[in-house]
Amino acid sequence: MKLKTVEIEGKFYAEVQEGKPVYVHDDGKEVAFDAAGTVQTISRLNAEAKTHREGKEAAEKALKAFEGIEDPKAARDALQTIANLDAKKLVDAGEIEKVKGEISKAFQAQLDEANAGRQALEQQLYSEKIGGSFTRSKLIADKFAIPADLVQARFGQSFKVEEGRIVAYDPSGNKIYSRTRPGEIADFDEAIEALVDQYPYKEQILKPTGASGSGAHSRGDSHGGGSTQKGSFTGSSEERLAAIRQKFPELQS
Numbered sequence: 001m002k003l004k005t006v007e008i009e010g011k012f013y014a015e016v017q018e019g020k021p022v023y024v025h026d027d028g029k030e031v032a033f034d035a036a037g038t039v040q041t042i043s044r045l046n047a048e049a050k051t052h053r054e055g056k057e058a059a060e061k062a063l064k065a066f067e068g069i070e071d072p073k074a075a076r077d078a079l080q081t082i083a084n085l086d087a088k089k090l091v092d093a094g095e096i097e098k099v100k101g102e103i104s105k106a107f108q109a110q111l112d113e114a115n116a117g118r119q120a121l122e123q124q125l126y127s128e129k130i131g132g133s134f135t136r137s138k139l140i141a142d143k144f145a146i147p148a149d150l151v152q153a154r155f156g157q158s159f160k161v162e163e164g165r166i167v168a169y170d171p172s173g174n175k176i177y178s179r180t181r182p183g184e185i186a187d188f189d190e191a192i193e194a195l196v197d198q199y200p201y202k203e204q205i206l207k208p209t210g211a212s213g214s215g216a217h218s219r220g221d222s223h224g225g226g227s228t229q230k231g232s233f234t235g236s237s238e239e240r241l242a243a244i245r246q247k248f249p250e251l252q253s
Contacts, residue, residue, distance in 0.1 A: 001025050122161075129166055130159045139189040145207045154205075155195050159188075166191075171198060 004022040005012040015022045020032035069075045134140060134152040144151055159168050168176040168191030176194050178186040186194060196202045 004030060125161055129161050130156060133159075133166060133188045137189055137192065139192055143207055144205060146205050151192075151205075154199075155192065158195055159191070168192075168195065170195070 001023050004015045004024045006015050007013075017032040020034055022030050023033050024030050066072075066075075131152060134148045134156070137148065137151075140148050140151050158170070159166055161167075165185070166188055167185055168188075170176055176186045176191045178184045178190055180190070196206070199205070
């Protein structure tokens with residue numbers, strides 16, 4: 001390729017087309033050479049070459065860590081196998097079960113604590129509502145020959161606190177309903193009276209009625225002879241109480 005020239009007055013000048021010198025290729029084809037565009041292209045190619053070179057250097061540096069590994073797929077498979085072996089070791093060593101056990105133990109401790117708190121509250125509620133009902137009962141104070149705590153020891157298990165109210169159950173496990181208010185749960189004194197009526201030894205724990213006469217019999221004495229009971233209810237109140245406790249050990253619990 002050579003510059004195309006023209007001779008003017010014995011001097012040679014480059015032929016120019018649209019401000020660009022014309023060159024003649026070896027095959028005779030004439031081409032206007034864009035010098036400015038060529039410089040820009042060279043600069044762009046140099047920048048691209050630099051980017052490629054830096055990328056190549058970074059890749060080579062990264063590949064150095066895998067130097068000696070000829071089969072990448074085999075290497076990945078080996079790493080996966082090792083990961084599986086580590087997981088198996090954990091299982092074999094019982095580590096997973098240990099963690100589960102610790103979690104279960106912590107949860108059980110919280111559950112036990114909650115249950116203990118609930119039972120304490122239930123016991124407190126039972127003592128206040130049911131125990132207090134025995135203590136405050138006018139029926140027990142007026143008609144029973146034994147103190148309220150012994151009445152509770154014998155009949156207390158028949159009472160429960162349900163939805164904040166006291167409910168009594170008969171020996172068959174049925175709720176005791178009021179006779180004066182049909183369809184409604186019996187109140188405390190009415191329930192106690194119903195339970196005592198079914199108690200085979202009720203004559204032994206109730207106060208004497210004081211009835212007398214030819215048609216009257218004292219409790220505990222089928223032969224009559226006065227209003228004073230034989231056995232448990234003769235003598236002072238202390239002696240009678242001691243006799244009752246001796247005859248009915250279950251009332252001492």
